[in-house]
Amino acid sequence: MSTRNTKQRQIVLDAVKSRRDHPSADDIYLDVRQKDNRISRGTVYRNLNHLAESGEITHVRVPSADRYDLRLDRHYHLFCVGCGMVVDAPVPYQESYDETVAAETGFQIQRHRTVFEGLCPRCRAAAGEH
Amino acid sequence: MSTRNTKQRQIVLDAVKSRRDHPSADDIYLDVRQKDNRISRGTVYRNLNHLAESGEITHVRVPSADRYDLRLDRHYHLFCVGCGMVVDAPVPYQESYDETVAAETGFQIQRHRTVFEGLCPRCRAAAGEH
DNA sequence: ATGGGTGCAAAGTGTTTGCAAGTAT
DNA sequence: ATACTTGCAAACACTTTGCACCCAT
Numbered sequence: 001m002s003t004r005n006t007k008q009r010q011i012v013l014d015a016v017k018s019r020r021d022h023p024s025a026d027d028i029y030l031d032v033r034q035k036d037n038r039i040s041r042g043t044v045y046r047n048l049n050h051l052a053e054s055g056e057i058t059h060v061r062v063p064s065a066d067r068y069d070l071r072l073d074r075h076y077h078l079f080c081v082g083c084g085m086v087v088d089a090p091v092p093y094q095e096s097y098d099e100t101v102a103a104e105t106g107f108q109i110q111r112h113r114t115v116f117e118g119l120c121p122r123c124r125a126a127a128g129e130h
Numbered sequence: 131m132s133t134r135n136t137k138q139r140q141i142v143l144d145a146v147k148s149r150r151d152h153p154s155a156d157d158i159y160l161d162v163r164q165k166d167n168r169i170s171r172g173t174v175y176r177n178l179n180h181l182a183e184s185g186e187i188t189h190v191r192v193p194s195a196d197r198y199d200l201r202l203d204r205h206y207h208l209f210c211v212g213c214g215m216v217v218d219a220p221v222p223y224q225e226s227y228d229e230t231v232a233a234e235t236g237f238q239i240q241r242h243r244t245v246f247e248g249l250c251p252r253c254r255a256a257a258g259e260h
Numbered sequence: 261a262t263g264g265g266t267g268c269a270a271a272g273t274g275t276t277t278g279c280a281a282g283t284a285t
Numbered sequence: 286a287t288a289c290t291t292g293c294a295a296a297c298a299c300t301t302t303g304c305a306c307c308c309a310t
Contacts, residue, residue, distance in 0.1 A: 004264060004309050025300080040267045045300060047265095061193065065299060078237055090234045091227055101246050104220045107208055109248035116231050118239035134284050134289055155275080170292045175275060177290095195274060 003054070011035050012047040016057050022067040022077070022086035062086055062115055076114040082123030089116055133184070141165050142177040146187050152197040152207070152216035192216055192245055206244040212253030219246055 015031040016023065023031070029044045048068055052059040058069040062079045067086050076089035094112075102109040119127060145161040146153065153161070159174045178198055182189040188199040192209045197216050206219035224242075232239040249257060 002264075006265060006309075008266070038267075040269095042268075042301075043266055046302095049301095061191070063191065076242075078231065078235060078239075080237070081240070087235070089231055091230055097221055098246065100221055101208065101219055102248070105208060105217070106251040106254075107210070107246070107248045108254045109208075109246050110211070111248075112206075112244055112246040114242055114244040116228065116237070116239050116242040118232070118237045118241075121236040124236075124238045132289075136284070136290060138291070168292075170294095172276075172293075173291055176277095179276095 003050075008032075008036070008039050008043050009047045009050070011039065012044055013051055013056060016048075016051070016068050017070045019070070022060060022069055024065040024067055026065070028068065060086065060115075061113060074111060076116065078116045078118065078120075080120035080123055081117055082119050082127065085120050087120075089114070133180075138162075138166070138169050138173050139177045139180070141169065142174055143181055143186060146178075146181070146198050147200045149200070152190060152199055154195040154197055156195070158198065190216065190245075191243060204241060206246065208246040208248065208250075210250035210253055211247055212249050212257065215250050217250075219244070 011032050012028060015028045015035075019027075019031075025041075025045055025048055028048065029039075029041050032039050032044055048057070048059070051057045052068070055072065058071060060067040060069050060077055062077065062084075063081075064084065071088070074093040076091060076093065078087050078089050079085075097112060098109040101107065101112075141162050142158060145158045145165075149157075149161070155171075155175055155178055158178065159169075159171050162169050162174055178187070178189070181187045182198070185202065188201060190197040190199050190207055192207065192214075193211075194214065201218070204223040206221060206223065208217050208219050209215075227242055228239040231237065231242075
């Protein structure tokens with residue numbers, strides 16, 4: 001056997017699934033501590049890695065700290081450089097890119113990750129009023 | 131005045147411009163030490179940040195450590211998950227995405243970053259021979 | 261029973277920063 | 286002369302890990 005269903009792993013998975021805002025590992029840690037205040041950060045990180053590797057959650061790379069996502073389909077993200085908010089991007093994953101790049105480079109492509117950078121409406125307004 | 135041409139900054143810029151392999155800050159630090167063995171890591175990091183902000187070099191976000199690029203036009207990258215090698219991707223930057231996403235989300239988009247993940251030919255071969 | 265999982269704390273990585281001294285303008 | 290820069294080392298933020306104990310299978 002190589003995977004066990006521990007109480008901690010389940011709590012971490014539930015925590016990710018109950019949020020729509022692309023939480024960081026520390027966000028999850030804080031949520032998880034509400035349910036069981038003896039879970040350690042190490043356990044949260046280990047389980048997030050494990051769940052992401054096994055495909056039960058998705059891991060999103062953005063500046064400062066990685067985020068986690070309950071969506072399993074491939075999609076892009078927007079990152080607000082003002083406040084760090086992450087949201088899903090309304091453009092489809094371009095599967096053809098992976099084939100094109102593989103064919104032209106000889107790489108065996110697994111996926112690509114796209115992150116749009118800019119200011120969310122709120123931060124834009126805040127920046128605008130100088 | 132807000133920008134000075136120090137010997138250190140010039141050496142860092144030259145170091146980035148003399149490489150085609152998307153070096154990390156530490157790679158640049160090591161190169162730079164060949165020319166002047168008193169330059170500190172802090173100075174290298176500060177100058178890389180400064181040069182990237184002023185648009186004289188480009189900064190590439192990939193796992194483990196950021197890289198720097200002498201190319202100034204927007205383009206995508208490939209990252210080998212086996213050896214960490216970074217190369218330019220042979221697909222064009224999709225400017226229309228930025229407009230679409232801005233229009234649909236209300237974000238003020240500055241750019242998007244795309245990184246393809248996979249195995250380079252060498253690592254693929256190494257993995258293949260099991 | 262057995263080997264993956266946990267809690268804890270320490271150790272890593274990569275990067276930033278406070279400070280006093282140095283230097284480009 | 287002024288204020289941006291530097292070198293140094295300490296501090297940071299995020300994440301991983303060694304170890305002894307624990308528990309799901």
